Amino acid sequence: MSTNPPPSIGVILCSSRQPRVCPQVTAFVTSTIESSASSPPSTLHLIDLAAWNLPLFNEPGIPSQIKDPSDYTHEHTRAWSVEVQKYSAFIFVTPQYNWGYPAVLKNAIDYLYIEWHGKPAMVVSYGGHGGTKAAEQLKQVLQGVRMKVAETMPALEFGGRENLGRATRGEELQVGTWDGRKGEVVKAYEELMALVV
């Protein structure tokens, strides 16, 4: 009798600004998932778009028309394709900029297509007001590449001027800022895992 290994989930840090608060938000999300007894098992792997540092989209072809990743022209596209192929599902941790998603995130999505197609996604946004507008726009884009998006999308506010200032400067937020939001993160994660076939 054998059991399947737990699914491998890519957790995408969707900000590249320096300083930035994205790694803190991501740490809250992953530790909440890993410490919750009710979360289904999985392994979480960080994918930092700042470290990937992809150039602005420069493939000559239309990604949705490319069925074989060896057809990509650029080495950076093939490497990004291999990375995204590794995971069964994704958690996007994204800031909101001007009521939309960051360019660095849209760029990373638009490079590929079949690598995303059909996979489950969970969206966590953050911002002064939680970033719900960016989350809704991102949900539409993920549906555009035919991902299955978990219904619950935690939107994490900084909550007050002090934390907003710290976030702007990329400093540590006040301890326990999102303690009350853990249940929502776990709920979104359980929805995500239910979508993994």
Next chain:
Amino acid sequence: MSTNPPPSIGVILCSSRQPRVCPQVTAFVTSTIESSASSPPSTLHLIDLAAWNLPLFNEPGIPSQIKDPSDYTHEHTRAWSVEVQKYSAFIFVTPQYNWGYPAVLKNAIDYLYIEWHGKPAMVVSYGGHGGTKAAEQLKQVLQGVRMKVAETMPALEFGGRENLGRATRGEELQVGTWDGRKGEVVKAYEELMALVV
């Protein structure tokens, strides 16, 4: 007795893919405006984001908190700020990628804030189905930087497999593809000009 000079409008080519169809779409829009007797006078200036080739956002500060463009850290940001300051209003000619706007466009918007603030904008989208989803997302972002967006947003379809293939390859579209859409472009432009104070 003096008259004001006609307002100067920036027409932004929002695609950087090579090959691309954006210059053709833009030429249709500008020639339609310039040849319409009912259009209020203005001067149209092309701004090609592919030529600008801005790196992915790398300013340390939050643009909405910067009140003096000399506070930008990078020379490319200061140059882009000077360019956007030149114009009274903007026409965005944008493709739709995966049900959203292109990264190169969001990147160019997010670099600045006060340079956009309060100015009128007109959106023209294009794509296999016209790109209405990208136009709606872009409208929200432009409202996020507090621009005044013209209500009419022409969404130009390629209309058929032959044209879609040509568009993919960046070739000339069939003659007269959007002849029936000129009235809509002129209407959007008139709305834009009504918003210029």
